[in-house]
Amino acid sequence: MQADTIIFDLDGTLVDSAGDLTASLNHALSVLGRPAIDPASVRAMVGHGARKLLERGLAATGGMTPDLVEAGVRPFLDYYGANIAAHTRPFEGVEDTLALLAGQGLRLAVCTNKPVALAEQLVAELxxxxxxxxxxxxxxxxxxxxxxxxxxxxxxAAGGRRAIFVGDSRTDAETALAARVPLVLVSFGYSTEPVESLGADHVIGHFPDLLPAVGHIQRQFTASTAADGA
Incomplete structure (x- = not known):
């Protein structure tokens, strides 16, 4: 049985949201009397949700305490919600690739550590x-x-039976491994380490390369099923 569903991480995989996340973090830091952080540094902090991003931003600008994190969460989320797609755009090739996958009859889904209301808002605005x-x-x-x-x-929730997961980080790799789901990692996301070291079935440097990667995994599913039935 081949995969019938492709599940995607969102930030760093489907979309480049670093600009809006940087602006939101720096807004919250400003409210807390902290200096701004440059976008390149923020990219390395993304991937575990708003609270973790705030923790890392505070740690990098003078020290983090739980009370400071709590004080920064609302300013961060309010600013982000009001500016969620000011700079965020799909990575090159994402739109066409999603259309081609759907055209093959595959279900598409998103599994993200972004709060669901914000994820739904971003998806809608795109x-x-x-x-x-x-x-x-x-x-x-x-x-x-x-x-x-x-x-x-x-x-x-997508109504599927077998999945392939597409992500950009160690968190995504650990998730797929634990779920025993084939994994494709993108090399242009927000990983703080080489994604080639994370045990993916395929690593892609351009989003359209997902199509042959999925095809290869599907052929492996077919060969495995044939071998099991022999």
Whole structure:
């Protein structure tokens, strides 16, 4: 049985949101009396949700305490929600690749550690409101990536039976491994380490390269099924 669903991480995989996340973090830091952080440094902090981003931003600008994080969460989220797609855009080739995958009859879904309301808002503002069969965010369940249930529940919500996961980070790699789901990692995302070291089935440097990667994994599924039936 081949995969019938392709599940994607959002930030750093489908979209380059670093500009808007940087602006939102720096707004919250300013409210807390901290200096701004340059965009390149913020890119290396993204991937574990708003609270973790704030923790890292505070640690880099003079020290983090739980009270400071709590004080910064609302300014961050309010600013981000008001400016969520000011600079965020799909990576090159994403639009056409999603259309081609859907044209092959594959279900498409998103599994992200962004709060679900913000993820849904961003997807809608990018014109993707009807593109995905399911979208689960950090607060859609009592658990989130790297807990494999976040991924398997996304598959279930999409109505699929077998998935391929596409991400950009160690968190995504650990999630796929624990869920026993084939993994494609993009090399242009927000990983702080070489994604080639994370055990993906395929690493792609351009989003359209996802199509042959998916084709290769599907052929492996077919060969495995044939071998099991021999």
């Amino acid at each position: 014109g993707w409101a009807s593109r995905f069969d399911a979208l689960l965010g950090a607060d859609s369940r009592p658990f989130r990536k790297p807990d494999p249930r976040h991924l398997t529940d996304t598959l279930e």
